[in-house]
Amino acid sequence: MGFQLEAVILSLLLYVFLFADQTKAEQFITNATTSSIDRNSGGGCNIFRGKWVYDASYPLPYDYSLSCPFIDPEFNCQKYGRPDKLYLKYRWQPFSCHLPRFNGLEFLERWRGKKIMFVGDSLSLNMWESLSCMIHAWVPRAKTTFFKKGSISSVTFENYGVKLFLYRTPYLVDMVNEKAGRVLKLDSIQQGNAWRGMDILIFNSWHWWTHAGNSQPWDYMQEGNKLYKDMNRLIAYYKGLTTWGRWINQNVDTSKTRVFFQGISPTHYEGRDWNKPSKSCYGEKNPFFGTRYPAGTPMATVIVNNVLSRIKKPVYLLDITTLSQQRKDAHPTVYGSHHSGTDCSHWCLPGLPDTWNQLLYAALIN
Template sequence: MGLKDNVISYGSALVVSLLLLLLLQEAEGCDMFTGRWVKDASYPLYDSSTCPFIRREFSCKKNGRPDLDYSTFRWQPQGCKLARFNGVAFLEKNKGKKIMFVGDSLSLNQWQSLTCLLHSSVPNSPYNLTTQGSISTFTFQEYGVEVKLDRNVYLVDIVREKTGRVLKLDSINDGKNWSEMDTLIFNTWHWWSRRGPTQPWDWIQIGSNVTKDMDRVAAFEIALGTWGKWVDTVVDTKKTKVFFQGISPSHYKGALWGEPTAKSCAGQKEPLLGTSYPGGLPAEVGVLKRALGKITKPVTLLDITMLSLLRKDGHPSAYGLGGQTGNDCSHWCLSGVPDAWNEILYNYMVV
């Protein structure tokens, strides 16, 4: 081999090395939670009207919402591109496994999104949907995949005693429902500020101290600490992947997104086109991140708050459970924003 060949060989190796370095830098610099929403003609990933088990409160199209642009946006992170959701690949990767969402109605929202995404990928594959107590199970029989939902609003326990219903901030007996899972996706916050007749507890207890009420954000943080200790002491993270869904925001104050005349999400037809939200992140996001930072075992935060804040157009508003008498700016239309949450989950679980 002559000098010229050596130079060519060295040059080729240098080019390959530089390309690999650039790819590595791109991968390391990929923040899946910072980016913008872009219009994509290939979206939505499924037609909600052909998802036979979708609940009425999320089925905005069936409920008569006339504009459908909310379902045609794709989440585009800065510096990289999410792998497109592939339901067959998801089912093959998780064959024989159990996946469980644990949380409130936002967990229900994401669970419904994932089951619709998967069913639309294998529409002729037999499935079974059962509910026992607080747990719903969607089974893809051909793959042996169970996608479960445990409706548990606070993660910590509510116990009925002689004095009434007691929210126990330092107790997680329901954790027995979460064992033997291969993937767990937790969520809580939506109900912590709830007051009045819909509040599902009468007393709050920490140790031997019982009180009628307390600062709700402080209670939220204590409960997260209890849950974090449960993860550290009970969960075998070599077997079970643990995710936390993050804080799903509401849109009831137009001034927060730069539209002071808007009193809610009603009539909103476009997302915010930038990468940041004028009103900033809600305080509970910081509380959650602080609590997660105290857990010694690996827990992945699906940090969906900012990307969801940008989607003032994605809520059911008058096209949810309450129909024209309601205005839901907390939950999300399907297809829609929770599909992006699940595309991010897919990039963690499959890609």
């Protein structure tokens, strides 16, 4: 009964946010996550609030498009024909402090013998490949081992014993083939056994919750013994993420494992989101430089902040949403090995995920 009441309350909250003043909604989100963000950034500096600045020294040693053995061809924009490199020249500058530059050698030494796992969808793949390539750019002659089996992939830097894992699971909760069909179980995480024993866990989920029609990989949702053909996707996301939060509380020893949640990564298919209704991300060469992104804060962010606020264990939010909204120029668009259409949801490598990893690095060293 309590969970049903909670879902009703959330529905009302979503209604209020959908029709209320966007500025007040965004202020609520900022206030609700300030303590989590401050714990990430150290010293009271909010590293997630800032602006993009042009920096001629960029991309430092991270233009790994032709040298990194781990980069997926669909994200390799330079190799597959993107004519401009301006999108690589922007650096994230927090308003009240300086973001430490990533040092791959220091990362390896600091986390020698440790296991790091990204858990989530293709945005987690973006971030995992980025970190692997950023480290490789610092130690290009280091012995590495690549492994892939089923949902798990890994890159190991053998000289340091650092293992970077990726566990592909778009919903975090379980997807099971049953007699009824493909069932998304909103209250089950059996696959979580594969996430145990890590020193750092970075979770991500949202991208696939909105998919419908032929791109929807499930036939039913299930909660308890009840099957649903469909439900409000924000409510479903809330239920699934609440199950994940419960799993963290019950299964993670945060004295041994640091847990992060990667915030909502935006798409740029609709130019009206930045006041250019006739455009998409295709051909964009510059970030959005306004002080307030016209589309406002994604509703999924409300869900993330609500769930994180109720987890008893420390989970640190990588609050990438606003800084990523501004990077309409950083998508693969049509520049990749097998894009059948314009890709305005994933990100070029090198590119924006390098900044996400720089923010992760800043959180880890503070």
